[in-house]
Amino acid sequence: MHEKAESKQVFTPEMIDMMASIWTRSVVKLIDVRFQNIVPQFPLEHYKMPSSMFIYTYGGEAQIQLNETIFGMERFGLVHGGKGSLLSILPKGESVKTYMVYYKAESTLFFKTGLQQLIEKVNPFVQQFGYMPSNPILLHDWFQQMMYGWNRGKAMDQLQSKSFLYQLIHEVYKDFERGEIHYLQPDPACSAKIYLDKHYGEPIMFQEIADMFGISGGQLTRLFKKKTGMSLQNYLIQRRIEAACNGLKHTKATIKEIATRSGFVDEKNLFRMFKKYYKMTPSDYRKINALAMQVDSIDNDSHFLYDESELVNLVKSYREGESSMFGQARRKEMILTAAISMMMLLSACSVGTPANSGGTANTIPAQTQHTTQTEGSETKAPEAVSQTRTITTVKGDVEVPNNPQRVVVDYLIGDVLALGVTPLGVARASRGEKEPVYANRITDSIKVAMEPEDIMSLEPDLIILAWSDERYKDLSKIAPTIYVPYGEMTTEERIHFISDVLNKQEEAKAVLNAYTSKIEEAKLAFQNAGLSDAKITIGEFSDKSNYIAGAKHAVGELVYNELQLQAPSKVQTDIIDADKYWGDISMEVLPAYTGDYMIFLGEGNVSTDNAVWNSIPAVEHDRIVKVNSALSWSTDIMTSSALIDYIVSQLLVLAK
Incomplete structure (x- = not known):
C-alpha cells in the first residue's frame, strides 16, 4: 500500500x-x-x-x-x-x-x-x-x-x-x-507527534489529524508506529501521564482537576492508567514525591551525612514511582546492608533501572575503600574497585578506580566521550536547552539532576563535577568525586587532567593532536582567505542589551586565543585587557565595538527597524555568523571542535 x-x-x-x-x-x-x-x-x-x-x-x-x-x-x-x-x-x-x-x-x-x-x-x-x-x-x-x-x-x-x-x-x-x-x-508521523505534544490536554480524534494530510486513520497509525515505535494511542497516554505527574508533584490541584487538565476523560481514567503504569494511585505518587521534596528542602546544616551512623526516615522516590525507604538504624553496617539490598532489588525489579555495566556497585563510601588487600586478610575485593590511583586536585588528593565503569558527569561530557568513555549518567539538560553536538553518543546514558539522592541511585564508582563545586561535599560521600576547575584550565590542561582521572593518557594524546591539527588548518584557511587581520566581535545582541564577549568567555577564548583572530580595538582595551568575561554595551555605543564580522551567540533577536543596528557595516553587509546555544554553552573539546568547523565554514563563505 x-x-x-x-x-x-x-x-x-x-x-x-x-x-x-x-x-x-x-x-x-x-x-x-x-x-x-x-x-x-x-x-x-x-x-x-x-x-x-x-x-x-x-x-x-x-x-x-x-x-x-x-x-x-x-x-x-x-x-x-x-x-x-x-x-x-x-x-x-x-x-x-x-x-x-x-x-x-x-x-x-x-x-x-x-x-x-x-x-x-x-x-x-x-x-x-x-x-x-x-x-x-x-x-x-x-x-x-x-x-x-x-x-x-x-x-x-x-x-x-x-x-x-x-x-x-x-x-x-x-x-x-x-x-x-x-x-x-x-511528514504525517512527525506532524502528528508535534500536534499531540501541543494538544494532549484536549479531546483528540486521530481521524481528524489524518484528515489534515488526506490519509486514512489506519495509514496514519502505521506511519506513526514505524517512525516512533509506538502507537498514537500509547504516545498520547504517555504525554498525558507525564503532564499528570508534573501536576501531582508541583501543584496543589485536586486529582480531578489534574485529570481534566492532562486530557483524561475523568478521575477514574487517571486512576486506572496510574495503576497500570506505576502500580500505585495518583494520591500515593503525590505523597511519595511530597516526602522527597521535604527531604530536599531541609537546610544544609541539618543534613544527615551519608557515612554517618543514622539515616532517619529517608524516603526516596525512584524511577516510575517505586520507593526505597531507610528507617532508623543504629549501626553503619545495618544501613549499608539495607542500601545494598534495596539497590539489588530495584535493579532486578524496576522498569528502566540501569543495569550494572560491568563494574562492581560502589555503595560503600569512598573513605572505606582500600587500595590493596591488607596483609593476612582472606578475601580480596573485586579488581575494578580495589585497584585505585591517587589524583591530586584543587580539593585535595582523591583515590579513583583504575578502570572506572560507572561514571557520572555533570558538564564536560564531551571531554569524557572524546576519551572513549560513555558515561553511565549525565546531567539532565535544562528546559529549552538545545541538544549538544554529541547527543547521539549519550542516548543510553541516564539523564539525572545532580542531586545526591539521584546520584546514589546510579551506584557510581566515579563522579566528575565541573559546573559548580557547591555539591562537592555531598557527592564525595557517595563515590570518588573529581572537581575540574575548567574555567582556570586551557583545553590541553583539562584533557590531560581528565585523562589521568580516567586512565586514558594515550587517548588524550590522539585527541589533542587532532584538535591541534584542526586549529592549524583553520588558521591557514583564514590566512588564505585574507581573514587573519579581520576584526571579529563576539556577543549576545538584542534591542534591550548587548553583551560583548572577552577572551575569558568560552567562544572568546576559542576565537581570540586559539584561532588567534583579532578583536576590535575597543573590545581589546575595554574587555579583553580588563580581563572581563563580558562587557555590557548599550545599543547607542555598540558600533564602536563591532568589527568586520560579528559572531552572534544564542537565540536573541534585534528588530529589523533598529536604525543603530542596521548602520553597523557587518550587519549591513550580512557578515554575521549565528551560533546557537548548543555550540556556545560548553567548553568541552567535542563542542569546541564542532564550533571551530562551523565558524571556519561560515566565515569563509562570508569572506567570498
Whole structure:
C-alpha cells in the first residue's frame, strides 16, 4: 500500500484571483533578503519569523518544518509562512542553500474597507504552503539578483529587488493556476507527534489529524508506529501521564482537576492508567514525591551525612514511582546492608533501572575503600574497585578506580566521550536547552539532576563535577568525586587532567593532536582567505542589551586565543585587557565595538527597524555568523571542535 500522504490541491481559481487582488491593492514593504548555507551538523531550528517570508531552498535533501507541519524536500523547495511562524530546516545529508525574503504588507487607505473584506476570506500574507516550483532555476536567479540588489543598499538596486519580489509572487500564482505542481510532501508521523505534544490536554480524534494530510486513520497509525515505535494511542497516554505527574508533584490541584487538565476523560481514567503504569494511585505518587521534596528542602546544616551512623526516615522516590525507604538504624553496617539490598532489588525489579555495566556497585563510601588487600586478610575485593590511583586536585588528593565503569558527569561530557568513555549518567539538560553536538553518543546514558539522592541511585564508582563545586561535599560521600576547575584550565590542561582521572593518557594524546591539527588548518584557511587581520566581535545582541564577549568567555577564548583572530580595538582595551568575561554595551555605543564580522551567540533577536543596528557595516553587509546555544554553552573539546568547523565554514563563505 502507498504509505505516503498525498497533499490536497487547496488553491481554487476563485481563491487565486482573490489573493492576486489583495496583493495588487496592498502596500508591500521589502524588509530584508538573506542567504544561508545550512549544514546537517548545525540545522536551523525553531526560528521565529519576524515577518511574512518566502523561503527558497535547494541542494541536498532536507526536512522543513513550519509550525506543526513538516515537509520533505528533495532538491528544490519554496515555502511561505506568516509572521511569528516557527521555521526549522534540517538537512539530511548534503548542505542546503537557503534564500530568505522578509516582507510586510499593509492595506492602503483607499482600498482599506474592500481589502479587509477579502482578507477575512483568505489572507495570502500568513498563508502557509510548500511546493516544488515549476521553474526552480528561474526562481534561483531571481532570488540571487534580489539579494544582490538589496545588499548593495542603493535605492535603485533595492527597487529592482522589490520588482523581483512581485515577479516571484506572480510566478507562484501562475504555478497554482496551472495546477500541475508538486507540493512538498508532508511528514504525517512527525506532524502528528508535534500536534499531540501541543494538544494532549484536549479531546483528540486521530481521524481528524489524518484528515489534515488526506490519509486514512489506519495509514496514519502505521506511519506513526514505524517512525516512533509506538502507537498514537500509547504516545498520547504517555504525554498525558507525564503532564499528570508534573501536576501531582508541583501543584496543589485536586486529582480531578489534574485529570481534566492532562486530557483524561475523568478521575477514574487517571486512576486506572496510574495503576497500570506505576502500580500505585495518583494520591500515593503525590505523597511519595511530597516526602522527597521535604527531604530536599531541609537546610544544609541539618543534613544527615551519608557515612554517618543514622539515616532517619529517608524516603526516596525512584524511577516510575517505586520507593526505597531507610528507617532508623543504629549501626553503619545495618544501613549499608539495607542500601545494598534495596539497590539489588530495584535493579532486578524496576522498569528502566540501569543495569550494572560491568563494574562492581560502589555503595560503600569512598573513605572505606582500600587500595590493596591488607596483609593476612582472606578475601580480596573485586579488581575494578580495589585497584585505585591517587589524583591530586584543587580539593585535595582523591583515590579513583583504575578502570572506572560507572561514571557520572555533570558538564564536560564531551571531554569524557572524546576519551572513549560513555558515561553511565549525565546531567539532565535544562528546559529549552538545545541538544549538544554529541547527543547521539549519550542516548543510553541516564539523564539525572545532580542531586545526591539521584546520584546514589546510579551506584557510581566515579563522579566528575565541573559546573559548580557547591555539591562537592555531598557527592564525595557517595563515590570518588573529581572537581575540574575548567574555567582556570586551557583545553590541553583539562584533557590531560581528565585523562589521568580516567586512565586514558594515550587517548588524550590522539585527541589533542587532532584538535591541534584542526586549529592549524583553520588558521591557514583564514590566512588564505585574507581573514587573519579581520576584526571579529563576539556577543549576545538584542534591542534591550548587548553583551560583548572577552577572551575569558568560552567562544572568546576559542576565537581570540586559539584561532588567534583579532578583536576590535575597543573590545581589546575595554574587555579583553580588563580581563572581563563580558562587557555590557548599550545599543547607542555598540558600533564602536563591532568589527568586520560579528559572531552572534544564542537565540536573541534585534528588530529589523533598529536604525543603530542596521548602520553597523557587518550587519549591513550580512557578515554575521549565528551560533546557537548548543555550540556556545560548553567548553568541552567535542563542542569546541564542532564550533571551530562551523565558524571556519561560515566565515569563509562570508569572506567570498
